[in-house]
Amino acid sequence: AATAAALQREKAAGADLFRDAGAAFSTIANSFFNYVRKIIAATVVIASSLSSAGMRRVAFANSVVAAITAAPCVGATNSGSATLTVNPLPAVTLTASDLSLAPGQTSLITAVSNPQTPNFVWQLNGVTLTGVTGNTFTANVDRQGSYVVTATTPAPAGCTSSAALAGKLTIGAEASDNLWIYPNPTPGAFQVRLYYSGLLTERRKVSIFNSTGQLIQEKEFTLDNISSTYLRMDFDLSSLAAGTYIVKVNNLNTEKIVTGLVIVQ
Numbered sequence: 001a002a003t004a005a006a007l008q009r010e011k012a013a014g015a016d017l018f019r020d021a022g023a024a025f026s027t028i029a030n031s032f033f034n035y036v037r038k039i040i041a042a043t044v045v046i047a048s049s050l051s052s053a054g055m056r057r058v059a060f061a062n063s064v065v066a067a068i069t070a071a072p073c074v075g076a077t078n079s080g081s082a083t084l085t086v087n088p089l090p091a092v093t094l095t096a097s098d099l100s101l102a103p104g105q106t107s108l109i110t111a112v113s114n115p116q117t118p119n120f121v122w123q124l125n126g127v128t129l130t131g132v133t134g135n136t137f138t139a140n141v142d143r144q145g146s147y148v149v150t151a152t153t154p155a156p157a158g159c160t161s162s163a164a165l166a167g168k169l170t171i172g173a174e175a176s177d178n179l180w181i182y183p184n185p186t187p188g189a190f191q192v193r194l195y196y197s198g199l200l201t202e203r204r205k206v207s208i209f210n211s212t213g214q215l216i217q218e219k220e221f222t223l224d225n226i227s228s229t230y231l232r233m234d235f236d237l238s239s240l241a242a243g244t245y246i247v248k249v250n251n252l253n254t255e256k257i258v259t260g261l262v263i264v265q
Helices: 004-012 032-043
Strands: 055-060 063-068 091-096 106-114 119-124 136-140 145-152 167-173 179-182 189-194 202-209 215-223 233-236 243-251 257-264
Touching: 091 145, 091 167, 106 119, 106 145, 106 167, 179 243, 179 257, 189 243, 189 257, 202 233, 215 233
Parallel strands: none
Antiparallel strands: 055 063, 091 106, 106 136, 119 145, 145 167, 179 189, 189 233, 202 215, 202 243, 243 257
16 A cells, blocks of 8 residues: 555656645545545445555556555455457358349359358448348349448347458449340330440430331430449330331440340230
8 A cells, every 4th residue: 555655756756637736645635545535435434534545546558546445445355257258250251153244144142151140231332232131142234333241140249240351242244245125025115235334425326216217216325434334225115016126226426336126016
């Protein structure tokens, strides 16, 4: 146990909790000793003559505590034992059946966690996929981008994989000069898709002609760096007669034209 003089010397050495302007430590209202003594007097039945001789200052990192030695606090007692269990964070690995997709193709993405868990959260390009909590997800040409999957182990552990341990995988597009028109044949509604590299802004004009060469429908689309690689361009000919129609896609920047046929039943 330290004396008041010893605590006074600690104050002189610069301890920031001892603001007693050089007076005796045990007689200062704002001193560390009297502050602790007031707390003890308010909460524990103990001799009011408790002095600094029964107190010592103990430092733990950036904290300061007081250890009291005075009746009835004499001797020591041990607490009950406790067990600390450290559970590892789950690490997630992602695999895919195909990393490059064209229209009509899909890729099955599978997440495997170590340790195993049934609880997953999926994100695509930073946005959480609502309702997707299992270990698989089927991507298509409209779901290209960066996938990130985190796992949480069941209670009571409840450990969630860190950013470094989350599964990460990118699904891209397969470059092609083909013109996709589907469903084909169709009762009327269909979509047209043509690969876009994303390097330069592109203006497209899609024209639909009947078998006699008459223009039936025409739409223009602008593609830029935020557009899908295979932009979906929708048409509906359900009000027209059944037959074969010509679909022409014209790149207005390069004048490149790609054509295909669609059958309306």
